[in-house]
């Protein structure tokens with residue numbers, strides 16, 4: 001999709017007339033390698049060839065508005081009531097973002113009232129109209145020490161008009177939505193309903209996804225903490241598989257349509273022989289199939305470690321009638337169990353060829369996303385929260401704050417949901433995975449002499465990858 005400068009312009013509620021608390025501090029600031037001045041923009045693309053292809057002068061090149069404080073703001077902070085909602089699956093760092101929003105709103109902008117909606121958008125329905133928590137600096141002081149979200153979260157559709165009523169009822173004029181693709185879709189619809197009624201309410205999104213499936217953002221917050229946790233399970237399964245005769249280690253990791261967690265967790269340990277992701281189809285049978293590859297690994301080095309994203313191989317499950325055509329409350333596809341299919345088909349195949357496999361299968365599931373944010377993600381969450389507050393106070397709306405090529409920028413919300421971020425099979429991440437696992441080459445079988453000498457471990461070097 002080719003984007004033009006105008007596609008990347010964010011919506012404003014109106015002119016900014018109030019002095020911001022940062023006015024003086026910003027007066028002398030200019031763009032530098034470490035700062036983007038408020039009037040400057042950040043390029044969408046970063047290679048010479050992509051930029052040259054546009055054939056445009058620099059000020060017409062597709063670019064994002066820089067995030068950060070403005071000298072003038074739209075809202076009078078004394079008249080702001082802010083709302084915060086967390087939607088969709090959990091992700092490390094949700095509490096860090098909530099805490100950062102509350103601290104920035106109160107400390108610098110001196111906003112007096114902040115309400116957190118309970119249990120996602122559900123808390124914004126007429127039925128649950130009192131489902132809010134008053135958020136104060138005291139209330140949020142220690143919340144980053146726990147995973148999850150103090151507000152709760154949920155899936156399932158809500159009526160946009162009902163949610164607008166709920167905002168009006170509470171006098172909320174600034175709403176922060178921390179959510180994934182579904183949450184950003186809901187926020188976009190909500191913002192459209194607000195616009196249709198001519199209301200002065202800013203809606204700012206902070207994209208959240210452990211799957212890293214939202215575009216126009218560097219790795220989303222919490223992703224690093226989640227894949228670090230996932231990597232621990234790969235280590236466990238590797239140890240188990242290596243210590244078992246004909247050991248088969250399988251780890252199934254979250255990632256519905258995008259295999260980023262599987263890729264990064266595998267690279268973090270560099271212990272996987274095979275990584276399976278939704279973006280790269282594979283077959284089970286035949287000389288190039290997964291089963292033959294697994295057999296070669298087992299014969300070559302005595303064991304094999306497989307990391308599968310939960311969305312991998314769904315076509316194989318469908319062919320076998322193992323896929324129910326169902327969705328969750330938010331309309332997300334319910335997946336078939338690729339881990340079970342691998343476990344069963346590998347056991348059957350290896351038994352048939354005369355091996356005696358020991359299967360070690362781990363599905364850490366929620367254990368990777370319920371953890372607290374690591375230090376890196378905590379910093380990231382805090383800076384996103386600051387950017388979100390600045391954007392809202394400056395009257396931006398239907399806008400997400402993201403980090404793009406290491407700069408914090410504003411992205412129009414419709415772009416964030418325009419497509420899904422996926423691992424590019426032609427990209428350098430997948431190339432790194434192929435290099436690390438050796439999936440490009442066939443595993444070499446051991447020298448018969450090695451085997452005679454009893455060394456199942458003899459070939460456990462990179463030489464047999």
Ligand SMILES: Nc1ncnc2c1ncn2[C@@H]1O[C@H](COP(=O)(O)OP(=O)(O)O)[C@@H](O)[C@H]1O
Nearest residue numbers: 088089155156157179180181182183185186330
């Ligand atoms: N297409 C949509 N239009 C409006 N609201 C949506 C849409 N998709 C999801 N939502 C709402 O957003 C919330 C979170 O969505 P969900 O897909 O469960 O998680 P996530 O935000 O993590 O992707 C749910 O309450 C859901 O109803």
Ligand SMILES: O=P(O)(O)OC[C@H]1O[C@](O)(COP(=O)(O)O)[C@@H](O)[C@@H]1O
Nearest residue numbers: 088089090180209210211254255256
């Ligand atoms: O929380 P649920 O409903 O069990 O869904 C699990 C799904 O949530 C995720 O963790 C994240 O999905 P969302 O970003 O849509 O919330 C997926 O990796 C996983 O498939």
Ligand SMILES: [Mg+2]
Nearest residue numbers: 088180181182
């Ligand atoms: Mg989602």
